[in-house]
Amino acid sequence: MLESRLSLWALRLSSGVVSSTALFLVLSACMTLSMPVPAIAHTEVLLSAAVLLPTAAPAAPPAATAPPVLEQQATVLSTPAPSSAAPTSDEAEPALVDAPRRFGFARAFDWSTFQRGNIHAHSNESDGDSDPRAVYLWYRSHGYKFAAVTDHNVFVDPERYRDLERDDFVLLGGEEVTMKGAGRPVHINALCTKQRIAGGTFDTAEAAIESGVERVLAVGGIPLVNHPNFDWGIDEHSLLTARSATLIEIFSGHPSVPGAGDQRHPSHEKMWDSLLTSGRDLMGVAVDDAHHLHPLNEAQSQPGRAWIEVFAATPNRELICDAIGKGMMYASNGAKLDRIAVTHDAYELWPSAADTVVEFVGDGGRVLAKSSTSEVGQRVTYRTEGQETYVRARIVDGEGKRAWTPPVRVTAL
Ligand SMILES: [Zn+2]
Ligand SMILES: [Zn+2]
Numbered sequence: 475m476l477e478s479r480l481s482l483w484a485l486r487l488s489s490g491v492v493s494s495t496a497l498f499l500v501l502s503a504c505m506t507l508s509m510p511v512p513a514i515a516h517t518e519v520l521l522s523a524a525v526l527l528p529t530a531a532p533a534a535p536p537a538a539t540a541p542p543v544l545e546q547q548a549t550v551l552s553t554p555a556p557s558s559a560a561p562t563s564d565e566a567e568p569a570l571v572d573a574p575r576r577f578g579f580a581r582a583f584d585w586s587t588f589q590r591g592n593i594h595a596h597s598n599e600s601d602g603d604s605d606p607r608a609v610y611l612w613y614r615s616h617g618y619k620f621a622a623v624t625d626h627n628v629f630v631d632p633e634r635y636r637d638l639e640r641d642d643f644v645l646l647g648g649e650e651v652t653m654k655g656a657g658r659p660v661h662i663n664a665l666c667t668k669q670r671i672a673g674g675t676f677d678t679a680e681a682a683i684e685s686g687v688e689r690v691l692a693v694g695g696i697p698l699v700n701h702p703n704f705d706w707g708i709d710e711h712s713l714l715t716a717r718s719a720t721l722i723e724i725f726s727g728h729p730s731v732p733g734a735g736d737q738r739h740p741s742h743e744k745m746w747d748s749l750l751t752s753g754r755d756l757m758g759v760a761v762d763d764a765h766h767l768h769p770l771n772e773a774q775s776q777p778g779r780a781w782i783e784v785f786a787a788t789p790n791r792e793l794i795c796d797a798i799g800k801g802m803m804y805a806s807n808g809a810k811l812d813r814i815a816v817t818h819d820a821y822e823l824w825p826s827a828a829d830t831v832v833e834f835v836g837d838g839g840r841v842l843a844k845s846s847t848s849e850v851g852q853r854v855t856y857r858t859e860g861q862e863t864y865v866r867a868r869i870v871d872g873e874g875k876r877a878w879t880p881p882v883r884v885t886a887l
Contacts, residue, residue, distance in 0.1 A: 577860035578818035580883040583802065586813040586824075588783035589794055591620035593648065593665055593698065594723070594761035595777065600625035600650075604767040610635055612767055612777050614643045619789035622648035624663050629670035644791045650700065651690065655682030658707035662686030662719065666795035667695035679712035687719045696720050696799045698759065701731040703739055710745050714752055720799060722746055724758035724878060725807050727779025729772070731763070743868075743878075747839035750864050750881050757801030758878050780807040783877075801880050808875025812851055816882050821856045821865050823879065828852070829872040836862040858884050 596602035597609045604612075606623045613621035619642055623630040632645035639645060651662040652673045660682035664671050671689050676682040683699065690697035698721040702708035713722075724742040726733055735741040740748070746758045760780035769776050785802040786793040797803060804811060810826040823832055828849050834856040836842045842862060845854045856865060866881035 576887040577858055577884055578887045579816050579821065579858060579865070580885050582816050582818060583785065584813070584815040584817075585785040585802075587785075587787055588804070588811075589619040589786045589789050590781050590783050591618050591622075591646075591794065592762050592764070592777065592781050593622045593646070593759065593798070594624050594650070594663055594700065594726075595621065595764040596625055596650075597623050597630060599623070599628045599630050602765045602767075606630045607635055607638065608767055609764070609777075610638050610645055614638065614640070616778060618643070618781070620644045620646055620784075620791070620794050622646040622663075622665055624648035624650045624665075626650050626652040627670070627673045629667065631668075642789050644789055644794065646791065646795065647695075651686045653682040653686055655679035655707065655712070659705050660686065660707050661700040661704070662690060663698035663700055663721075664690040664693070665696040665698060665721075665798060667693055669693055671695075679708050680716040683708065683712060683716035683719070687717055690719075696795065698723065700761075701726050701728065701733070701763065702742060702745055703732045703735060704728075704730065706739060710740055710748055713745055713749060714754075718749065718754040718756060720756060720801065721759050722749070722756050723761055725760035725780050725805065725876070726763050727761065727777075727807070728763035728765075728775040730775075744839055747835065747837075750866075751837050755801070755881070755883075757803065757880055758805055759803070760805035760807050760878070780805070782806070783811070804877050804879045806875070806877040808873065809869045809871040809877035811869065811877060811879070814879055818887065819858050821858070821867065821882065823854050823867055823869065824851055825854070825869055825871065826850065827871050831870045833868045833870075835866050835868055836864060860884065860886075 592613055595609055597606040598604060599606060602609065602625070609623050610621055627649065629647065629649045632647050635645055646665060647667045649664045649667060649671055651664055651671050653660045654675045656678050658679065660679050662683065667690070671693065674682065674685055676685060687697040697719040699708065699713070699719045700723050702713065702722070722742070722745070724733065724746050733742045735744065743758065746756065749756055759782050762775065762777050762779050762781070764775050764777035766774040766776055782803045782805050784794050784797045786797045804814065809830065811823055812826050813824040815822045821834065825832065825847050828847055831844065831846045832854045833841045834843045842865065843856050847854060858865065862884045864881045864883045867879040869877040
């Protein structure tokens, strides 16, 4: 307990950048207390993180900030150290509760290379206004590294358009499996597929979701639950009871999709948190659902409004599909990240722009911590405390544009 309090306290002091002053003081406190080896080892990990990460603050002499720190330290130091004496009766059991318990993030990654792409767009093979070639070319000419055309119950075979591919642009197979559940729309995108799947009509939204997801998985594709709030086709209950997909749309560029919900319907982001809280592992994605390269008005769905930034070293089709299938990406409708890293106890982000607000979100959508950057490329850090079941981040830049990063579960180490 003492160890974890010291560590957490030191990290809170650091305000997003591991402070060598704070660490020095913690180390001093540990040495004063003759803390056990695990406590010191834990602190060393933090120190090495500070050394490894490029934007860490330069080392400062551990002196001037002493008074407020010592005050905090005194509070911490007044906590009695766990007794090392062997328990002699049942009454000694609480000592076990105080024994150091360590928690960490279930997966670790560190990415600063992203491949931007759109995984929901229509051509005139269904209800879009342009042919697939024009849709692919729009994305290629706007700097995207990949694009999928996902027409309603039509498989647009990328093999027919391979001539459009470049070293830095690839095409993904896709289809919008367009179904009805209880008379309302249930749409599941099939991604990285090589064949048609087709739709269906079902008594309930749950049955439609389950059928769509299973049929996508059966052909080796990646299932994405599209726009739950579109015509209120998929509610939270349906999502929770039906078999889960890999991805869920939390932001759609389509103006007819009420992603923010209303008084009676939760937002897509809230639904995502409900799924995560109930133990489902899904990544939230942002898409265009583009239909109109030549829009007649703003109410038509245009390309370029939302996308995903996939964690892949190169714009290689297999790498991109593999990463999408694992939820290794961040979603965006404009906010940008330079880097994202998760280590065993830290979730760190480097927003590209200054004046960016970062909220770390956990169970039920609760904001666990909030921070903002004052300069370009500044690091924001969240240290797991152990009681979270998952942590993800929501980024809002100075223009109100957003990004959403992958949820990572917190487990006992
Ligand atoms: Zn749809
Ligand atoms: Zn669509």
